[in-house]
Amino acid sequence: MSYLDRIAECHRWEPDDYRPFIIDDMAVGRVPRDLATRLADFPNVFQVSGRAVSLVPDLNSFDERSAAVADVLGRMRAAGEIPRWRDEAYPILRRWGEAPLLTMERAAVPLFGVRAYGVHLNGFVRDAEDLRLWVARRAKDKATAPGKLDHLAAGGQPHGIGVKANLIKEGQEEAGMDPDLAARAISVGLVTYRCVREEGLRDDVLFCFDLELPANFTPRNTDGEVESFELWPFPRVLETIRDSDDFKFNVSLVILDFAIRHGFLQPDDPDYEEIVAGLHLPPEPV
């Protein structure tokens, strides 16, 4: 096994399995056949053809679109068709930085193959000799990736909160971090991927942050999502990613980005160019 295997896992999907999900003439997601068929039951909200699924053009404001889609999703939820309902509104964007076209319940986002955003925190301790990364073990009862290894703090990016503010919130909930400490985290880029998971088609952008922590910091989970925390020498983290799938699939990407940025992987490595390329999707629109 290799780092490239971890990356390949984050890029498995079949374009032919989907029809574009179109809002206002712009493709913002990918809907599989079964869902397209089901959405045809709601012709006041969705126009379904053999080529595409579109939001009806009459729905032309943020509020109208959000309400109409929420109504359909609520009915599907009642029919047991949307597992793992989160009660969290995600923004659906034409382009990062623009006003959202609508919000959509988080659990439905991968069903529609819509792009989602998240934050991941590399929390590490450095001394003269080496660098150690805080590793969390996810609770065994989590809905996704139970028992997998994770970052000190990470989470989805809901509607209505800034990226850095969201990171600080996640640091508090997941690792009991003081907001002042989490605010010292530095934004260091992003990784992107598109792949089929149990929950649907994940089309994600993860904003990455680095935070050098004092040696006396001890994380403390406050929301029951983490079973335990350990401080691992970074080479052990990398070996575990290379040789196993113990880390949650997308955490591996963020950690490989960390390894690249901090010189733990070197340009003379034959896989170097392919690893960096694999952390970034092509810049085309969806």
Added chain:
Amino acid sequence: MSYLDRIAECHRWEPDDYRPFIIDDMAVGRVPRDLATRLADFPNVFQVSGRAVSLVPDLNSFDERSAAVADVLGRMRAAGEIPRWRDEAYPILRRWGEAPLLTMERAAVPLFGVRAYGVHLNGFVRDAEDLRLWVARRAKDKATAPGKLDHLAAGGQPHGIGVKANLIKEGQEEAGMDPDLAARAISVGLVTYRCVREEGLRDDVLFCFDLELPANFTPRNTDGEVESFELWPFPRVLETIRDSDDFKFNVSLVILDFAIRHGFLQPDDPDYEEIVAGLHLPPEPV
């Protein structure tokens, strides 16, 4: 003007203007129409069709390929068809990390639209308050980008030297750096781009390095390629990139990558996702 304008300049090319350059059934470059026509004059080395330019399959070793191509390029040079001859052998690779298929004179690489590699060094000084970047002004008599602003040290990646060793050599030649000092540089990733320049189609991968320098370090150019060095507050560097094309086109990309990695650009910036995407070409093969 904006950062995205700088990035767009590094991605201007027209796929239809080229035919694939094929070695051993693998596309490794892009040849424009005029060159394809000219290469048809050398049927012992190149097979030219309306669809592709191929190296003749009989040339099936590194030495044979290199010698045959060098012979053709030498004739073209004698006919004045290859300006700015460098006498530097670049490796032509199927994939980074594999043994080169042949070497090719550096000046011919963009004529064949073949991927080239290089190293760029972000040399900076940090104190409690801010970060300053060493900026070089290129000599006015340089063949490419005379008078433009540049990195402390940067250069192409020739055949037969490791990436880090090359960086140390460039640091010595371009900035008079002690090899021990340059060896402290940390590899931090790469940027990629493909664009038409005066010299042809540049399809480049630049390995990026960061080096935090002591406040008492003063660069000293030893090869006549640099007119002067200045230490600029990083915000001034970024503003100059945003508002002008004073920096050499590809240096802007490496500095934007630096700005992303060090938190000078933030995820809440509406252009953030597009800037990061613009630093990396799609991971497909050539």
